[in-house]
Amino acid sequence: MTSRLFARPGLLAPLKAMLSAIMALALVACQSTELTSAGLMSASAPRAASSLASEAxxxxxxxxxxxxASGRTLHEEAADGLRYPASLTKMMTLYLLFEAIGEGRLSLDSELVxxxxxxxxxxxxxxxxxxxTIRVCDAAQAIAVKSANDVATVIAENLGGTEEGFAAAMTAKARSLGMSRTLFANASGLPDPRQISTARDMATLGRALLSRFPHYAPLFSVTEFEYxxxxxKATNKxxxxxxxxxxxxxxYIRDAGFHLAATAKRGGRRIIVVVMGGEKGRDRDAKVIALIDEYLGAARFAER
Incomplete structure (x- = not known):
């Protein structure tokens, strides 16, 4: 499917209407963030143990x-082992971007410098x-489809003032979502020994992203876009x-291997599959496919 999601005639207005109806969620005490004229800064970043990074x-x-639907774990292998999340990181970058839009801090047409x-x-x-500049709607598309590192930093700097400030807000949000073994140091997932997470935390993030912002789900199914x-072309093959x-x-980064957080729906049931550390992209993909078939049943046709 080739698409520029937000550019389709008649689609932008309904999206804006839905966004205006989203109520801002209160952020928890020391883990709260605030979007000010200087950017989205952490009011008080959580005290993540930096020593954890050495265990990755x-x-x-x-x-x-x-x-x-239930959040129940169906299968796990070393799901709490510390890993470098690579570009799975960008799910949190998008989470904070969508949150800022929902709170009226940005619009889909806002220009990011x-x-x-x-x-x-x-x-x-x-x-x-x-x-x-790049419009917010184009930035979201570029992150979801191409996993663009330049765009991730643009979002971070425009919302956080600095990428470091935005990373602190990312970590604070991770804690509020129950991601207890995650620490963010940048918005892209580019190599940084301090940037760590787990398969369980990434599955938690994927579920939170889709459940809180379901109207953005079509972004992640686009196979290519123009800009x-x-x-x-999409990185998800x-x-x-x-x-x-x-x-x-x-x-993917060298020290992480090949990752994929995939969502799939068959027969009315949806699962999230996270595979981290594949030696090759095709090996990672094959494992994800096998797990989807195991837990959703072999597919006879594609569901939408």
Whole structure:
């Protein structure tokens, strides 16, 4: 499916109407965040134990299958082992972006300024130029589909003032969602030894992202999109090929291996499958497919 979700005629207005109806959730005490003129800054960042980072396993393998409706764990292998989350990190970047929109701090048409720092990030990226701007709707699409590192930093700097400030807000939000073994140091998942998480925490995040912001779910099922005269294909290769798969996020850095947090629905039941530490992308994908078939049954047709 080729799409620019927010650019479709007649779709932007309903989305805006839905967003205006979303009530801001109160953030918990010392884990609260506040969007000010200086950006989205953590009121008091949680005291994550930095010593945990030293326990993260290089290319450690973890698996977790979660029933979406109940939150019940159906299958797990080393699900609490500390791993480098790579671009699964961007699920939290989008969570905070969607939250800011829902609270009226931004709109889908708001322009985010691109700094030299953001533009300099390594691929995957969409090639933003310093001093230009990108609309929030395009930024969300670029993160969900292409996993663009330059866009992740743009979001972080515009909402957090600095990427470090935004990362503190990400970690605070993680704690409020029950992600007890996650620490964020940047918005993209680019290599940083302090950036750690687990398969269980990433499944928790994926479920929270979809349940709180279901109107954005179509973003994650898009197989390609156009921006700036270029066409970008989705990093999730299961989309359009495996029945019922309609998201969510891939990830890779050398020390992490190949990750995928996938959501799939068959026969009216939805699950979230997280596989971390695949040696190769095709091995990771094969494991995710096998788990989907095991817990949803072999597919005879694709459901939407």
């Amino acid at each position: 396993e290089i290319r450690g393998q973890s698996t977790l299958v979660l029933d979406y 691109v700094s030299e720092n953001a533009a300099s990030k390594p691929p995957a990226k969409i090639g933003l130029k310093p001093g230009t 700036g005269g270029r066409r970008f 299961l989309l359009g090929k495996v029945a019922g798969v309609d998201g969510l996020k891939t990830g």
